[in-house]
Amino acid sequence: MSALASETKIQLPNDSSLPGEHFEVRQTATSADMHPNPANSIPLSPARQRLLDDIIALYSCQPTRERVKRYTPDCVYDDQFVYANDRYKMAGQWFALPKLFKESKNEAYEVIRNDPLLIQFKNEQTWTFPGGVKSTTINALVSLSLDPDTADSDFPQVKYHKDQANEKDYSHTGLADRVSGSMDSEDVEFFKGDARDDYHEEVRKYDSGTADARKLQF
Template sequence: MSSPSSIPPPTGTSKTHFPSDSSLPGERFEVRQTHPTGDYTPIPSKSFPLSAARQALVEDIIALYEMKPTVSRVRRYAPDCVYNDQFVYADDRYKMAGQWFALPKLFRSAESRGYQVVTNDRDLIQFRHEEAWTFKIIPKTAVINALVSLSLDPATIDSDFIRVKYHKDQANDKDYSNEGLGATFKKWQADNVVKYMDSPEVKEFEADKGSGKEPRPTYGSGGKEGDAPVKDL
């Protein structure tokens, strides 16, 4: 059990993980890590406290997971952001918007069943998250426990509206290699879904297409040898 002195203050610790230059592309803000077990079951009662601005950010992200996208919530991301999970690699805010607004076409419902903030550093918030997804066509619910990492835009860390440079969602012990057939499919999916989204909300972000991009980093492995050190969060 953590002692009171080991709990980060609501504003976060002073530890930094990423560059301080906000003009650098989102790819430069990727956290790399593996986990001893891949068990990310949240214990909400042990969640670190957050400042009002950080709490508002996490609540907006949770609302997106619950299929409640709005233009304001998608603006939580920098134009050159990256979103990386098991199924998607979206490398700008336009593609990101396409993903969030497309979810209701695939799922009947999405329920956040709890989260636990486990990292509250100067430029990184991480929380364990349990989400129940009910498919639209097949009446089946999948419950996924994952570690969500939000790399914060250094230009907005001290503002009332904090933005995200890199959003990673990991549901197992290994990190992503960002290469191979799986990675190719993830990027293809993000590149193409947005082409079929004709909603005015997604068009709000059309100017962000291709913002500040550079080649996707690859690691050869999702393990320690792929620059993903073991972290027991």
């Protein structure tokens, strides 16, 4: 991580009552290099390391209800394919992964930022498709905006999870609205009470990663 990245200030809300949409980190990388170097990883407290371990396990097709509880009910998950703006939709995504992939293996990660309300890490994940005939490795920058009320607790939770697989940061899109409702899963239905409209907000629209002042550069 460059000196510029380490000195850049990221302002996140301190009010946990705000919906997850308010906790997005807008970011524009000056390089597409998302390859992690574990030797440079910033150490985390035991509680935050357990959070990161649970997030990596979710990426690795090992979902459990307790791991999904790492997110607040009004959380947002945001990547190039999925935009899920509550924990019910989030649960549908994580519990669907083992059905969509034969395996997902974490190759390495590097924590590059550990702020009071933000953990960022570079992640390398290899996804193997059904039948094992093809796999793909994806490098990404993952930003976990933490819930202010639990950030320093033994069980920190995530308000906004952004997975950025390239140097761009465009508007949000995705199919998560239809995944949870189409799954026959008791684990997903466990979180159905989180599918509430009262904390949903309009999806923010941006032309590009430079369209908002709150951004992170590398």
